[in-house]
Amino acid sequence: MKKAYPQKYKERITEIITSGDIKVNYMLYPGLKVHIISSPNALISEICNEFGVEIEDIMSNKRNRKYVEVRFLLWYLLYRKGIVKTKVSLARIFNKHHATVLHGLEQFDAWLEYDQRIKKMYKKIAKKYNIGELRPK
Numbered sequence: 001m002k003k004a005y006p007q008k009y010k011e012r013i014t015e016i017i018t019s020g021d022i023k024v025n026y027m028l029y030p031g032l033k034v035h036i037i038s039s040p041n042a043l044i045s046e047i048c049n050e051f052g053v054e055i056e057d058i059m060s061n062k063r064n065r066k067y068v069e070v071r072f073l074l075w076y077l078l079y080r081k082g083i084v085k086t087k088v089s090l091a092r093i094f095n096k097h098h099a100t101v102l103h104g105l106e107q108f109d110a111w112l113e114y115d116q117r118i119k120k121m122y123k124k125i126a127k128k129y130n131i132g133e134l135r136p137k
Helices: 008-016 040-051 053-061 063-082 088-096 098-114 116-128
Strands: 024-029 033-037
Touching: 024 053, 033 116, 040 053, 053 063, 063 098, 063 116, 088 098, 098 116
Parallel strands: none
Antiparallel strands: 024 033
């Protein structure tokens, strides 16, 4: 039986998908296409498309590894890129507690250090979105 999402979820997801501030610009370097992300909604949308997951799955409380990895990657990118300045703001976007976001960021740091698959995934995304090297500890 499929679980129905609360109305606030549907409203938030609709807001993300339909908001007018989703902007993705492209800059062309010789032989390289770099995406410039100017809003959290744009990055969420782009990364979800990249990994073939629905935005509602990332915004939900699903704990499947596939969704958790993408959710933590998004948190890491949004915070690392400086698109979202504080962990509390990041938590509000995803309708989570700030401690959950803090745990996710710490967990992703550990994954980057020990899991080569996650590290490769991050480097691919970081190169595409011009994020740069791994954040120093």
